[in-house]
Amino acid sequence: MKNNLPNRRTFFKTLAASGLVFSGISGLSCTNDSKQKIKTKHWDVIVVGGGPGGVPAAVAAARNGARVLLVERYGFLGGMATNALVHPYMKYKAGDKIITRGLFEEFLDSLMKNGALTGDRQHFDAEPMKWLLDRFVMESGVDLLLHTHGIGVLKKNQKIKTVRVFHKGGIEDLSADIFIDSTGDGDIAAWGGAKVEIGRKDDNQFQPMTLNFRMANVNIKAMPPGKEINGAYDEAKAKGEVKNPRENVLKFLTVHPDVIHFNTTRVIGKSSLDGWQSTEAEIEGRRQVDDMVRFLKKYIIGFEKSYLMKMGSQIGVRESRRIMGKYVLNADDVLSARHFDDGIACASYPIDIHNPTGTGTDIRFLKKGTYYKIPYRCLVPEGIDNLLVASRCISATHEAHSSLRVMPIVWALGQAAGTAASFCLKKNIKPADVETDELRKKLTEQGAFV
Numbered sequence: 001m002k003n004n005l006p007n008r009r010t011f012f013k014t015l016a017a018s019g020l021v022f023s024g025i026s027g028l029s030c031t032n033d034s035k036q037k038i039k040t041k042h043w044d045v046i047v048v049g050g051g052p053g054g055v056p057a058a059v060a061a062a063r064n065g066a067r068v069l070l071v072e073r074y075g076f077l078g079g080m081a082t083n084a085l086v087h088p089y090m091k092y093k094a095g096d097k098i099i100t101r102g103l104f105e106e107f108l109d110s111l112m113k114n115g116a117l118t119g120d121r122q123h124f125d126a127e128p129m130k131w132l133l134d135r136f137v138m139e140s141g142v143d144l145l146l147h148t149h150g151i152g153v154l155k156k157n158q159k160i161k162t163v164r165v166f167h168k169g170g171i172e173d174l175s176a177d178i179f180i181d182s183t184g185d186g187d188i189a190a191w192g193g194a195k196v197e198i199g200r201k202d203d204n205q206f207q208p209m210t211l212n213f214r215m216a217n218v219n220i221k222a223m224p225p226g227k228e229i230n231g232a233y234d235e236a237k238a239k240g241e242v243k244n245p246r247e248n249v250l251k252f253l254t255v256h257p258d259v260i261h262f263n264t265t266r267v268i269g270k271s272s273l274d275g276w277q278s279t280e281a282e283i284e285g286r287r288q289v290d291d292m293v294r295f296l297k298k299y300i301i302g303f304e305k306s307y308l309m310k311m312g313s314q315i316g317v318r319e320s321r322r323i324m325g326k327y328v329l330n331a332d333d334v335l336s337a338r339h340f341d342d343g344i345a346c347a348s349y350p351i352d353i354h355n356p357t358g359t360g361t362d363i364r365f366l367k368k369g370t371y372y373k374i375p376y377r378c379l380v381p382e383g384i385d386n387l388l389v390a391s392r393c394i395s396a397t398h399e400a401h402s403s404l405r406v407m408p409i410v411w412a413l414g415q416a417a418g419t420a421a422s423f424c425l426k427k428n429i430k431p432a433d434v435e436t437d438e439l440r441k442k443l444t445e446q447g448a449f450v
């Protein structure tokens with residue numbers, strides 16, 4: 001029988017001759033047979049990852065004239081908001097001033113028109129959000145490729161030539177002039193050779209994961225105050241009925257009158273960059289959900305007839321890689337509400353570090369009514385000439401990341417990255433050479449608050 005396995009030697013010889021270097025998922029060094037050429041297709045901009053960073057990045061680039069492909073590993077867009085049930089949008093105001101506008105605000109309007117957003121414009125319904133996001137990107141002229149996983153890049157000198165993707169139809173190399181990494185985990189940047197950091201400076205520990213879940217048929221009016229719920233939680237933990245390192249019960253109202261959202265499990269020390277560890281995390285997350293469901297039904301008034309309505313399709317990931325870029329945003333920038341000349345997004349969310357190793361949450365607020373700006377340089381990784389990062393993994397310290405990671409801020413980063421990508425194409429320049437006054441002007445003209 002003919003051996004259809006990849007011919008490693010021929011593949012590497014061909015690669016070496018072309019000057020291209022493949023780098024991707026660890027262990028995947030060769031996927032090609034010299035006779036079976038991988039198909040290559042070209043776009044102006046390819047965005048990998050369709051979450052709060054990737055969607056606006058793709059839309060902004062397309063509306064500014066680029067031919068854009070958006071690649072997403074799941075069958076729907078939304079990232080953590082849809083796949084991990086992350087909810088609600090954290091506050092995007094400084095005092096009374098709304099500081100995230102532009103495409104984010106436009107999408108909120110669309111949620112509102114379709115009855116999928118509450119009056120405070122923070123609580124949304126993640127189910128209609130899925131098709132509203134489809135429409136949002138398609139109506140902007142973005143090509144969409146779902147069920148497709150980025151698995152590596154082909155790079156020549158300092159440039160990414162293609163992103164290698166896998167779907168059930170096969171493996172393809174998708175080529176573009178500019179790439180945008182919106183994978184949350186910084187996959188494309190890391191494979192492209194960008195310098196990355198993980199976790200705290202002293203011990204590399206990173207924020208824990210959380211499997212979100214919702215209880216339905218709750219008698220919300222009968223529910224006791226949070227203090228009482230937390231007291232019962234402490235007692236259940238002392239009796240060994242709940243095993244969860246989190247210090248209290250974190251819950252939110254939803255768009256549904258009888259449904260409560262819980263962001264209260266805590267899985268520590270597991271990395272989203274490894275399938276084995278992610279598996280352990282999912283299983284531990286579901287074990288904790290089971291503990292919590294039993295606890296709520298047994299001890300908390302209003303939950304007697306409630307039931308587990310839904311868990312996230314995947315566990316929520318707060319932190320993994322952070323890309324080191326032209327500037328590294330730090331805690332002092334956040335807490336002193338620093339404004340930068342090349343600021344492309346504004347943020348007021350506190351430093352919010354869920355203890356990477358156990359109980360407790362470190363929350364440090366900005367002075368009331370103030371906000372900081374995120375410099376464009378944080379979106380530009382060192383060492384790759386045609387990549388922008390539009391995601392929670394932009395260039396920041398562990399502390400600054402804990403603030404900028406929330407969804408409204410990431411939407412603003414996405415709009416900035418997509419707009420910058422369109423500048424690169426029109427002027428034939430690298431992301432590092434984008435004129436930031438001009439970028440800020442364009443973002444402002446297009447409704448963003450910078």
Ligand SMILES: Cc1cc2nc3c(=O)[nH]c(=O)nc-3n(C[C@H](O)[C@H](O)[C@H](O)COP(=O)(O)OP(=O)(O)OC[C@H]3O[C@@H](n4cnc5c(N)ncnc54)[C@H](O)[C@@H]3O)c2cc1C
Binds near residue numbers: 150187406
């Ligand atoms: C438990 C938890 C609670 C949170 N609470 C809140 C909150 O209350 N409010 C708030 O505003 N924010 C909250 N956040 C933060 C927020 O959800 C995330 O930081 C935000 O979603 C990051 O957006 P992103 O686009 O960078 O990444 P993601 O939302 O993770 O999106 C990345 C997308 O890329 C796709 N992808 C990844 N790798 C690949 C690949 N190799 N190939 C193809 N596709 C890929 C993923 O499927 C996903 O769709 C919370 C986060 C967690 C984990």
